[in-house]
Amino acid sequence: MHPDTYVKSETGHISVGGVLLRDLALRFGTPLYVIDYETVVDRMRQYGQALQGWGTPYYAGKAFCCRAMVELVKQEGLGLDVVSGGELVTALSAGMDPARILFHGNVKTREEIRLGLTAGVGHFVIDSLDELRRINDMAGESEGAAVVLLRLTPGIEAHTHEFIRTGHFDSKFGFAMAEGIATQALEQALALKNIRVEGFHAHIGSQILDDEPFLANAEALMQFSHDCWERLSYWPSIIDLGGGIGVRYSGQDNPPQPGELMNRLAGLVGEWTPPGQTRPRIIMEPGRSIVAEAGFTLYRVEALKKTPGGRTYVSVDGGMGDNIRPALYDASYTCDVDGKAARTPSYAVTVAGRYCESGDILVRDAYVQDPAVDDLLIVWDTGAYGYSMASTYNRVPRPAVVAVHEGQAQVWIEREDWQDVLRLDRPLEKQRDLTI
Numbered sequence: 001m002h003p004d005t006y007v008k009s010e011t012g013h014i015s016v017g018g019v020l021l022r023d024l025a026l027r028f029g030t031p032l033y034v035i036d037y038e039t040v041v042d043r044m045r046q047y048g049q050a051l052q053g054w055g056t057p058y059y060a061g062k063a064f065c066c067r068a069m070v071e072l073v074k075q076e077g078l079g080l081d082v083v084s085g086g087e088l089v090t091a092l093s094a095g096m097d098p099a100r101i102l103f104h105g106n107v108k109t110r111e112e113i114r115l116g117l118t119a120g121v122g123h124f125v126i127d128s129l130d131e132l133r134r135i136n137d138m139a140g141e142s143e144g145a146a147v148v149l150l151r152l153t154p155g156i157e158a159h160t161h162e163f164i165r166t167g168h169f170d171s172k173f174g175f176a177m178a179e180g181i182a183t184q185a186l187e188q189a190l191a192l193k194n195i196r197v198e199g200f201h202a203h204i205g206s207q208i209l210d211d212e213p214f215l216a217n218a219e220a221l222m223q224f225s226h227d228c229w230e231r232l233s234y235w236p237s238i239i240d241l242g243g244g245i246g247v248r249y250s251g252q253d254n255p256p257q258p259g260e261l262m263n264r265l266a267g268l269v270g271e272w273t274p275p276g277q278t279r280p281r282i283i284m285e286p287g288r289s290i291v292a293e294a295g296f297t298l299y300r301v302e303a304l305k306k307t308p309g310g311r312t313y314v315s316v317d318g319g320m321g322d323n324i325r326p327a328l329y330d331a332s333y334t335c336d337v338d339g340k341a342a343r344t345p346s347y348a349v350t351v352a353g354r355y356c357e358s359g360d361i362l363v364r365d366a367y368v369q370d371p372a373v374d375d376l377l378i379v380w381d382t383g384a385y386g387y388s389m390a391s392t393y394n395r396v397p398r399p400a401v402v403a404v405h406e407g408q409a410q411v412w413i414e415r416e417d418w419q420d421v422l423r424l425d426r427p428l429e430k431q432r433d434l435t436i
């Protein structure tokens with residue numbers, strides 16, 4: 001709902017990380033993504049403690065990735081899950097130990113695999129037989145074995161938006177634990193010379209608010225492992241349960257607590273471990289639950305408008321270019337007006353973005369505090385999948401990302417400007433004269 005260091009003054013001015021949001025907007029401009037350092041670090045530590053003795057949290061970089069964020073991941077001793085060459089080079093440039101990187105994704109190009117092998121990433125998560133063979137061949141060329149996890153789909157329908165569900169059998173991800181598909185993939189992987197299978201992975205979806213789907217996922221993976229032990233004498237040393245733990249976008253959301261959930265998951269993994277075998281090390285890949293609540297976006301109110309139907313639109317200087325989630329997933333957010341936050345939010349408004357799409361609505365039917373032109377409007381909980389899914393639609397440059405901590409602000413990602421918009425463009429060449 002709010003970062004941990006959120007403070008509201010009697011005048012309704014809000015500060016986070018000891019910095020007044022009004023000052024941030026003046027100094028860095030709007031729209032502006034802000035990250036509360038303390039909240040991120042707290043969530044990282046919660047996972048570190050929850051998994052202590054059982055395994056390791058690997059932050060899912062897709063939620064929000066930049067050099068400074070990876071440096072924090074490194075500082076706090078987490079591993080990192082990357083899904084592209086871009087995330088991988090970011091991690092390497094931030095000095096992340098490659099051994100603590102998991103390389104995910106249902107498509108890894110040759111170039112990306114080469115980069116991963118050369119860097120020495122700890123694990124590749126294998127998504128298809130074609131990828132398995134490709135990595136085997138390429139690892140052979142570099143005379144080493146690639147250490148892998150197999151991504152499995154357990155057939156679990158998590159109750160979350162259809163676009164962010166991944167555990168069902170007809171998902172594009174992984175090998176289904178049905179019709180012998182996952183078992184055959186394991187058999188093939190075990191037969192390959194340059195592949196070492198360390199275990200299994202399954203991720204069932206994102207923004208999941210109850211424990212049950214996670215337990216069902218762990219149970220499915222352990223049941224599968226048990227079968228592999230009985231039939232192939234193969235026992236995994238790693239069980240990667242993915243990410244997906246939800247956050248509080250609204251007061252009604254009641255997400256799982258990492259500590260409690262991990263205890264239950266670790267207990268389950270232990271119960272399924274056959275006598276004489278070592279309990280597999282657990283990996284979790286939280287993304288959203290590390291960074292969503294730490295982040296928020298500051299916008300400037302540019303216009304107000306009443307429609308004949310009685311709706312009041314509050315139009316701001318950002319929108320779907322910096323936060324595509326409402327348009328894509330019908331995601332809802334809460335918002336406040338800075339400087340008025342002490343008042344009762346009694347005005348029902350719809351916060352509209354600046355992009356040329358009717359669907360560019362940031363917050364629908366929200367009660368806010370008497371917004372006016374030039375006010376600063378804060379949309380909370382945008383730290384995950386905000387910047388990382390941002391675009392330059394309508395050729396609007398992307399905002400900066402600033403982190404706040406103990407009264408200081410630090411730029412993590414610079415604001416783009418109109419020069420950046422033009423940077424990759426080349427002028428039309430004169431038509432060549434093709435007549436002979």
Ligand code: LLP
Pocket residue numbers: 060062063081104164203205206207242243244245285286287288289325329384385389
């Ligand atoms: N591991 C794997 C294999 C994943 O695919 C994902 C997310 C995660 C971990 C991290 O999940 P998290 O803890 O962040 O829920 N753009 C969507 C979310 C897509 C999630 C994709 N995979 C959104 O904005 O809701």
